Every structure is written in C-alpha cells, then in structure tokens.
Amino acid sequence: MNRYFFKQDAVTLAKDLLGKMLVRKVEGRIINSLITETEAYVGPEDKGSHAYNNKRTKRTETMFKEGGHAYIYLIYGMYNCLNIVCSEKDKPEAVLIRAVEPLNEIEYIRMNRKIKSNKVEDLTNGPGKLCQALDIDTSLDGIDLLNNSVLYIQDNLSNHEIVASKRINIDYAGEYANKLWRFYIKGNKFISKK
DNA sequence: ATTGAGATTGACT
DNA sequence: GTCAATCTCAATA
Numbered sequence: 001m002n003r004y005f006f007k008q009d010a011v012t013l014a015k016d017l018l019g020k021m022l023v024r025k026v027e028g029r030i031i032n033s034l035i036t037e038t039e040a041y042v043g044p045e046d047k048g049s050h051a052y053n054n055k056r057t058k059r060t061e062t063m064f065k066e067g068g069h070a071y072i073y074l075i076y077g078m079y080n081c082l083n084i085v086c087s088e089k090d091k092p093e094a095v096l097i098r099a100v101e102p103l104n105e106i107e108y109i110r111m112n113r114k115i116k117s118n119k120v121e122d123l124t125n126g127p128g129k130l131c132q133a134l135d136i137d138t139s140l141d142g143i144d145l146l147n148n149s150v151l152y153i154q155d156n157l158s159n160h161e162i163v164a165s166k167r168i169n170i171d172y173a174g175e176y177a178n179k180l181w182r183f184y185i186k187g188n189k190f191i192s193k194k
Numbered sequence: 195a196t197t198g199a200g201a202t203t204g205a206c207t
Numbered sequence: 208g209t210c211a212a213t214c215t216c217a218a219t220a
Contacts, residue, residue, distance in 0.1 A: 039201070048201070059216070077214030079202050096201055115204075128202045170201060192202095 001153050003146060006067035006086050010040035010093040013067075013086045014183050019158025022100055024134040025150045029105055031134055033124065034156065037099035037184040037191050039167050041083070043092060048173035051092030062142045063092040070151060072131070072141040079128030080137045084145070084153070098168070098182070099125045101190040102133070109133040121189040161186040168193060 001020070008016065017035050024031045041049040041063075050073070051063045062071040063085055071083040071094050087093040102109055102124055109123050112133050124130040131137065136151065145152045164180040171177055184191050 041201075050201080055217095057217075073201085074213095074215065076200060076202050076212080078212065081201060083201085098201085117204090126202070132203095168201070172200090 001146070001155055003066075003068055006084065006145070007088060008067070008086060010042045010086050010095055011181060013084065014038040014040040014095045014181065015162055017084065017095060017097070017153070018162060018183060018185050019156060019160050021154040021156040022097070022134075023152050023154055024136065026135045027108075029108060031102065031105045031108070033100035033102045033130075033134070034158070035097060035099075035153075036101050036188045037097075037125075037182070039096040039098055039183075040181040041094050041096065042181065043087075046173070047176040048167060048170035048179075049092065049094075054092065060092065063094050064090050065142065067093075068144060068146050070140055070143050070145055072136060072138050074138055075128065080131035081127040082131055082136055096127060097130065098127045098192050099184070099190045100130050100134075101188065125190045126192045160188075 017038050020035050022033045022035055044054045050060045059073055065085050066089040067086040069085040071085050072080055075081055082097045083094040085094045113123050124133045162183050163186045165182045166178055167182045
C-alpha cells in the first residue's frame with residue numbers, strides 16, 4: 001500500500017481496509033491475516049475518540065501522526081488494541097482493527113492465546129484477541145507501516161459485501177455512540193459481535 | 195498522593 | 208446474564 005491510501009478519512013479507510021492483508025513478522029515467522037472488522041474514530045469532534053477535542057497526551061500523541069502509522073495502546077490494564085492512523089499530520093483520525101482472519105501459523109496463534117475454546121474464530125475475533133494472537137503490544141506503538149518489516153498492510157483482491165453498524169463499548173460518547181462507524185465483511189466468521 | 199475509569203476478555207452463575 | 212482481572216494515565220487534592 002502507499003501513503004495516499006492511509007491519508008484517506010477514517011470512515012473511508014475503515015471500509016477500504018476490509019479484506020486487506022495484515023502481515024506480522026515475529027520470531028522468524030510470517031503471519032498473514034485478513035482484516036475482517038474495523039471501526040472509525042474520525043477526529044476531534046468524535047466523543048468516542050481518545051483524541052476528542054484535540055486532546056494530546058503521551059498516549060494519544062501517536063494519533064496526530066501522518067496516516068500510515070500504528071497506534072497501539074493498552075486497555076483495561078491487560079489487552080492491547082491496534083489502530084491504523086489515517087488522514088494528515090496533526091489530524092487525529094484512526095481506524096481500530098477489531099478482528100482478523102488468520103491464514104497461516106494457526107498453531108503459533110493458538111499457543112499465544114492460551115484459551116480453552118477450540119473454535120478457530122475465537123482466536124482473533126476481537127481487538128484485544130488479535131493483538132495477543134499476533135504478539136502485538138505497545139512496544140510497536142508509533143511505527144510506520146510503510147517503513148518496517150515486522151508489521152504492515154498488503155493489498156489483496158477480495159470480493160465482499162460490507163455491513164455497517166454501531167461501534168462497540170463507547171456508550172459514554174453521547175450522540176457519537178450511535179454512528180454507524182463499525183464495518184465488517186458480511187458472512188465472515190471472524191467478527192467480534194453480531 | 196490518591197482515585198477512577200477504560201475503543202476487553204474469559205470464566206462463571 | 209454477571210463480574211473480576213490489572214495497569215496506565217488523567218483528574219483531583
């Protein structure tokens with residue numbers, strides 16, 4: 001992918017990222033997965049966003065980077081979430097990756113996840129789950145997806161229908177809690193919630 | 195210095 | 208359906 005792709009607005013990019021390949025290299029392995037579910041956080045006016053009102057903190061500073069960087073943060077003290085920063089520098093927009101469909105290295109992923117369920121979709125159908133599965137944590141926060149070899153996005157041909165729905169777990173966001181800014185691939189098993 | 199809550203998850207009743 | 212786990216950081220004092 002090129003820089004222009006990531007400089008789109010968050011809602012457009014959230015839809016365009018569906019079906020794209022997320023590549024993670026770790027411990028000599030190359031793990032390929034398809035992005036199946038995303039959420040858009042659109043900017044300073046979005047009460048659901050960490051950067052609401054242009055709030056700049058040590059954590060949110062990454063959201064103000066130019067499109068194409070990774071914004072990774074720790075939530076609830078135990079899970080990491082992966083976002084793709086988009087738009088221009090100093091415009092805090094990002095797309096949260098909520099679910100992926102792993103294509104290889106399933107046993108490595110299963111080992112990382114340490115869960116009882118043997119349903120393959122339980123391995124990566126949630127933002128915290130996929131970070132644990134792919135060994136993604138805050139040490140990768142702020143990296144440029146266009147200029148490193150351990151985490152990046154590859155173009156991929158995909159025929160799919162997109163479903164739009166309300167974002168998850170942002171009840172505090174007032175009228176922004178009802179925006180249809182969550183997108184997923186219709187019919188895919190790797191979805192966090194129906 | 196202390197407190198509170200979070201873009202979640204898995205285990206449990 | 209309920210709920211605790213666990214930690215960073217912002218808001219308050």
